[in-house]
Amino acid sequence: EVQLVESGGGLVQPGRSLKLSCAASGFTFSDYNMAWVRQAPKKGLEWVATIIYDGSRTYYRDSVKGRFTISRDNAKSTLYLQMDSLRSEDTATYYCATLNYDGKFAYWGQGTLVTVSS
């Protein structure tokens, strides 16, 4: 059974940093592209970043470029999101998800809530 378990969320002040993790199991992690998708309270889904299966390429939405870094450790089957210079508009539940080459987010974690507030 595919499992994605996010951790690392919490309350953080504007301008500070936070690092999210996503532990994967039940599939060959190193074969899959991975992504982070977020959802602000009572809002819709918003793609944040993607990392290719071997870590060779990354993609970011413009609003997080230069502040967020997606990375992975295939030996540990773990995905990360380093979030720096956090803003109030980054407040959201962050989901990790598998991203297949046919453009689908097939499997999702349960999400971790990040609240940016003073």
Added chain:
Amino acid sequence: DVVMTQTPVSMSVSLGGQVSISCRSSQSLVHNNGNTYLSWYIQKPSQSPQLLIYKVSNRFSGISDRFSGSGSGTDFTLKISRVEPDDLGVYYCGQGTQYPLTFGSGTKLEIK
């Protein structure tokens, strides 16, 4: 960026009924390789999103044949037949053809 527009914003349906949700993209979702990367997701109350349909009309593993997707280019539809109580939630379309990846704003399905 590709803007995904979903209609309606919300809808109410009787059990056993049928619904259609529309999703339109601001640009064609046909990839250079000829594939169209349009997916549908459901987010049930207090749950993570779940994949229903990918590449316009392909049902994901374990998804009931009551769910069907159709469309091409910029115009897509999700149909749900014989609606059941477990179908309530918010439905999103999403495109995987070009970055940034984008989603529609969602359609909330309520059961009468």
